[in-house]
Amino acid sequence: MSGDRVKLLLVDDREDNLLLLEALLGGVDVDLLEARSGAQALEILEQHDVSLALIDVQMPNMDGFELAEKMRASQRTGQVPIIFLTAASREQHRVFRGYEAGAVDFLFKPIDAHILRNKVGVFVELGRHRQQVAHQLEAVRRAEDDLRFLAKASEVLGGSLALEETLNDLGHLVVPRLGDWCALSMLRPDGSLGEHVVVASLDPAQEDLVREMRKRYPPRPDSESGIYRVLRTGKRLLLDVTDETLTRIATDAEHLGILRRLHLKAALILPLMERGKTVGTISLATSESGRTFGQREIDLAEELARRASMAIENARLFERTQNAVRTRDDLLAIVSHDLRNPLGTIMMAASTIVDPKPVDHAARERNNRIEMIRRSATRMNRLIDDLLDFASIERGNLRIECQQHDAESLVRESLEALKPLAAAKSLDLVGETKGGELRLSCDRERVLQIVSNLVGNAIKFTPSGGRITITAEASRGMVVFTVADTGQGVPAEQLPHIFDRYWQAKQQGRTGVGLGLSIVKGLVEAHGGRIWAESVVGRGTTIHFTLSVAPAPAAAVSHA
The missing domain is CATH 1.10.287 (Helix Hairpins)
Incomplete structure (x- = not known):
């Protein structure tokens, strides 16, 4: 709505009547708008939001009834309440004519001041409530708009873990939403300020001009305003840019000329943080649009800078991780x-x-x-x-070459390879296949590696005289392999971690790098299976893993 005060429209072709209405309404806290004709009233209604119209019926050219009908026909003024003022007769047909034209009430002259103020007071209060609701709805709309923008920003910032791409996306996101142009700068590892990583503007010529200025006139580290001040303090800087401001910060006449060609009106510089340290800045500026940075724009820009800082930190962590992986x-x-x-x-x-x-x-x-x-x-x-x-x-590039194999041969081959190791520790190693012939689709060498790692682990933690069992059986379209031992078992608090990389039982000396069971889990999952463990301290551990049953061969088709 235009303005915060409630507005009333007084329409009468006689100046003395308008002055009388002003006097009668002198104690009402409103803005009074006056029109001497229906045409003038319609012009005022197009420019102002009015909470009540007091209209004289008897007017030349366009009487009050005609004016009311025109108001009702307009989407903008159709809901404005109308009270007719008239010195004419109280004949019913005229009153009905007024109500048909859209009036909510009639007041007959001479007007009683008390009645007028009371009736007007009701509509003034209604107008104030409508204004409050309109302001609240506008605040909700703006909040929703800001949240949509931030959601889009998060989506864009999270769309890439490459630092340069992340910054480029950020720069082009904020224009023109928060400024007419935007520039991002990042500190180098040695602490010096690099060139603008990104410059974004709706006008490509402005982008080139900003880059040229930054290259020829880089910010001075000892400057008390601008980027280096934000880098030192870690706090935002808001500037209203005048020609005096430009003259003060310009290095020479040519620098001043470039600054003036940018047509700067306001600038907002915000820090980009990483782990509590300022690592760069995002600079927003307004120019030809004439916009300014109000509290809403500042709050939105600060939240965007916070999210951008998180994205930059993630991108750098990803970069360091990639370097570590390459190493x-x-x-x-x-x-x-x-x-x-x-x-x-x-x-x-x-x-x-x-x-x-x-x-x-x-x-x-x-x-x-x-x-x-x-x-x-x-x-x-x-x-x-x-x-x-x-x-x-x-x-994620472990090579698995699946073919059809029978579970019995895999169990038998595992027993043959591992029995000497078990015998060397006086352990009984046995195996069986339950449920007849079980064919499965798997990489034979990898499955033998899985069983070997599990049995080797069982041998390590089972005392002499113990027993280790390998079994295979069908269950719900899968083949379930089980390796069970009668060893010392794993405490309940450690059991969820036995497949973690580098995990080792705490009570044992280091006998490896702790990758065995983690590799087993990876091999099983590469086959599309799953693995889990059960254990009771003092009674032993049982580990199960599943592999897919091989598809049945297609039935032969006989031709008559």
Whole structure:
């Protein structure tokens, strides 16, 4: 609505009648608008929001009834209450004519001041309530508009983890919503201010002008206003830009000329923060539009800067993570190539120098030491395999080649490979397949690796004389493999973490890097299966994992 005070419209062709109405309404807190004709009244109604119209009936050219009918026909004025004032007769047909034209009441001259004030007072209060509701609705609309903008900003800022792309998206988001142009600057690692990362404007010529000015006249670190002040204080800076302001900050006449060509009216500079430190600024400016930065725009800009700061921090964390991943991958490449070759040489040499028929104690002792070397090299080779598998799982490019296999052969082959390890610790290792022939779709070598890791883990934590069982059975379209032991078990508070990377049972000495069960989980999930564990301290641990049943072969079609 235009203005906060309630407005009344007085319409009468006689000046003395208007002066009388002014006097009668002198104690009412309203703005009085006056018209000497119906045409003038319509012009006023187009320019002002009126809460009540007091209209004289008897007027030349356009009487009060005609004016009321025209008001009712307009969408803008159709709901304005009308009270007719008349000195004519009280004949019913004239009163009905007035109500048909849209009047809410009639007052007959001479007008009683008390009655007039009371009737007008009711509509003034209604007008004030309408204004309050309109203001509240406008506040709600603005709040919703701001929330939509911030939601869009969050979507844009979260759309990329690349820092430059994030900043570019931010710059073009705020124009023209918060300013006529926007510039973003970031501190370099050495603490100096880099060039504008992004300049956004509706006018490309303005963008070029801002870039040229920044290149030729970079901000001075000792400046008491501008970007460096915000970088030092970490607080926003709001400037009303006048020609005096431009003259004060200009370095020379040419600099002043560029500043004037930007037609700056107001500027708002906000800090971009990362972990409590100012790492850059976002500068907003208004020019030809003539807009200013009110409290609403400042609050919105500060919230946007806060969200942008979070996006920048996330982008930088992502960049550091990517660098760390690249470093890890480079290291793994070195490990896989430069360590495997000497390990292979060690294992081959150990195999060739062992004495197949030791004849004395010294020869047997030498063979034992050679076997220790071979076992250590084999273990190191297995650790390298684990690291490479873990990296593949982390990258999401673990290679799985599925074919059809039967569960019984997988269980049997696992038993054959692992029984010597179990026997060396006096453990009983057994296996069975329940429910007849079970065919599944899997990568055979990877499944054998899963079972080997689980049984190896069980051997490690099961005391001599214990038992380890491998079983496979069908359940709800899946094959469920189970590895159960009679070992010491895992405490309930540790059980949810046994598949976490680098996790190891607290009561055991370090016997690996803690990747075994994490790799097992990754291998199972790469097959589209799931894995879970059950354990009772003092009674043992049981680990289950599922693999998909192989699809049944298509039935042969017979042709008559």
